Amino acid sequence: MNALRRCRPALGTYVDIALDDAGDADARDALESAYGAIARVESLMSFHRADSDLGRINAARPGTTLRVDPWTAEVLALALALHAVSDGAFDCGVAARLVARGLLPASATGPCGAVGRSTLADIEPRSGARVHLRARVCLDLGGIAKGFAVDRAIEALRIRGVRDAMVNAGGDLRVLGPRPRLIHVRHPARPSELVPLGELADGAIATSGAYFSRATRADGTFDSALVDPLDGRSVTSACSFSVIAPRCAVADGLTKVLALRGRLAAPCLAHFGARGHVS
Amino acid sequence: MEWRPAGIWPLVALGAALSPVVAAARVYLSVPQAQHAIFGDQVLTAFPVALTPAQQDAVRQASSVSHPFQGNRIWKAADGGWLVIDEVVGKHEMITYAVGIDADGAVRRVEVMEYQESYGQEVAEARWLRQFVGKDRQAPLRLGQDVEAISGATLSAKHLSDGVRRVLAVHALLLRGH
Numbered sequence: 001m002n003a004l005r006r007c008r009p010a011l012g013t014y015v016d017i018a019l020d021d022a023g024d025a026d027a028r029d030a031l032e033s034a035y036g037a038i039a040r041v042e043s044l045m046s047f048h049r050a051d052s053d054l055g056r057i058n059a060a061r062p063g064t065t066l067r068v069d070p071w072t073a074e075v076l077a078l079a080l081a082l083h084a085v086s087d088g089a090f091d092c093g094v095a096a097r098l099v100a101r102g103l104l105p106a107s108a109t110g111p112c113g114a115v116g117r118s119t120l121a122d123i124e125p126r127s128g129a130r131v132h133l134r135a136r137v138c139l140d141l142g143g144i145a146k147g148f149a150v151d152r153a154i155e156a157l158r159i160r161g162v163r164d165a166m167v168n169a170g171g172d173l174r175v176l177g178p179r180p181r182l183i184h185v186r187h188p189a190r191p192s193e194l195v196p197l198g199e200l201a202d203g204a205i206a207t208s209g210a211y212f213s214r215a216t217r218a219d220g221t222f223d224s225a226l227v228d229p230l231d232g233r234s235v236t237s238a239c240s241f242s243v244i245a246p247r248c249a250v251a252d253g254l255t256k257v258l259a260l261r262g263r264l265a266a267p268c269l270a271h272f273g274a275r276g277h278v279s
Numbered sequence: 280m281e282w283r284p285a286g287i288w289p290l291v292a293l294g295a296a297l298s299p300v301v302a303a304a305r306v307y308l309s310v311p312q313a314q315h316a317i318f319g320d321q322v323l324t325a326f327p328v329a330l331t332p333a334q335q336d337a338v339r340q341a342s343s344v345s346h347p348f349q350g351n352r353i354w355k356a357a358d359g360g361w362l363v364i365d366e367v368v369g370k371h372e373m374i375t376y377a378v379g380i381d382a383d384g385a386v387r388r389v390e391v392m393e394y395q396e397s398y399g400q401e402v403a404e405a406r407w408l409r410q411f412v413g414k415d416r417q418a419p420l421r422l423g424q425d426v427e428a429i430s431g432a433t434l435s436a437k438h439l440s441d442g443v444r445r446v447l448a449v450h451a452l453l454l455r456g457h
Contacts, residue, residue, distance in 0.1 A: 007391035171431035203280030
């Protein structure tokens with residue numbers, strides 16, 4: 001046994017990596033490679049860096065074709081699949097709306113914040129990790145890139161021979177290995193209280209809830225960062241929405257679909273081999 | 280993927296799992312472990328500093344961290360780098376963290392040493408509740424050990440970012456050049 005557990009700030013949150021059985025791998029080396037994969041995803045898909053792939057996409061004129069990193073292309077392809085299968089409930093184009101409502105600082109979007117309507121559907125994947133833009137976009141990959149970063153970190157551990165590990169990026173997590181781990185979720189009304197949700201092995205879980213992002217509007221009603229891309233309404237439910245899926249990027253993306261569509265999300269979750277839980 | 284929801288557990292097991300778990304705390308690194316994690320086997324020399332009120336003000340303004348900086352957990356590494364241990368208190372969390380700074384002033388590494396969730400009023404409540412936790416079990420419920428993983432809405436690490444800026448302000452003001 002060669003166990004190690006660390007927590008570092010990344011992806012705007014706390015990333016906890018636990019290596020419980022590093023197998024034949026050098027635990028420290030494996031840990032650094034996992035954090036390295038996360039840093040790479042962060043630098044490619046950061047909304048805040050103009051020179052990231054995402055920053056370049058958000059600054060590009062309509063009709064442009066851009067070459068992006070294969071990892072960015074993979075995230076965009078998955079995002080488009082989620083968008084299609086969820087009939088548009090999953091989108092990454094709501095950032096400008098969040099700025100308009102004061103849920104994201106204007107500085108967060110840079111110049112693309114002025115793009116009124118923005119949707120993933122205006123992105124067209126091309127061969128060779130290229131993307132073509134049909135219109136100007138203002139995308140925020142926050143709803144999926146965090147899960148993707150967890151997947152890349154798990155992959156970095158796996159290829160080095162780690163047998164039992166967990167990567168948890170601020171609540172989006174994936175377990176490597178067959179040992180079941182007890183997963184708790186926060187009580188949505190009392191987030192310091194934890195409720196056992198189940199045991200997970202070799203899979204991922206992500207949870208969305210309005211409890212950290214809920215804001216009060218001037219008229220006293222609530223607003224949140226979980227916004228329906230089709231009608232602009234936000235989820236202000238007191239529930240939290242968890243999705244269990246083989247991959248964390250899929251779980252991450254599907255929590256938004258579950259939060260927005262409830263029971264109607266079932267076929268979409270089934271399509272991706274995922275299960276939903278509302279607490 | 281293997282998933283066994285708590286909903287199908289036998290009632291006895293579920294009863295045990297439902298013991299109130301209030302707040303989560305985890306210790307990742309002790310001081311010597313943090314020193315070794317960031318600077319390996321390098322010799323570290325303690326370098327305590329005392330900030331004047333004017334320096335505390337400057338550091339506060341540079342970082343928006345309001346509580347005074349304690350200058351008693353600073354070490355200078357043999358290669359000219361620095362190790363600074365500090366704490367931040369956020370709306371939802373209390374964090375002890377270590378910042379490794381290279382000789383050229385760049386952040387080498389940030390490690391969370393201790394993470395404790397707190398929710399203002401609820402912290403006091405949690406302490407009160409804790410005395411009952413695990414009372415009728417063989418062993419008391421170990422916070423941070425029995426809670427392996429929490430899935431939840433993302434908690435922002437903004438307070439820790441502010442803390443790192445504060446450490447860099449202290450470095451610029453009192454450590455650089457020594």
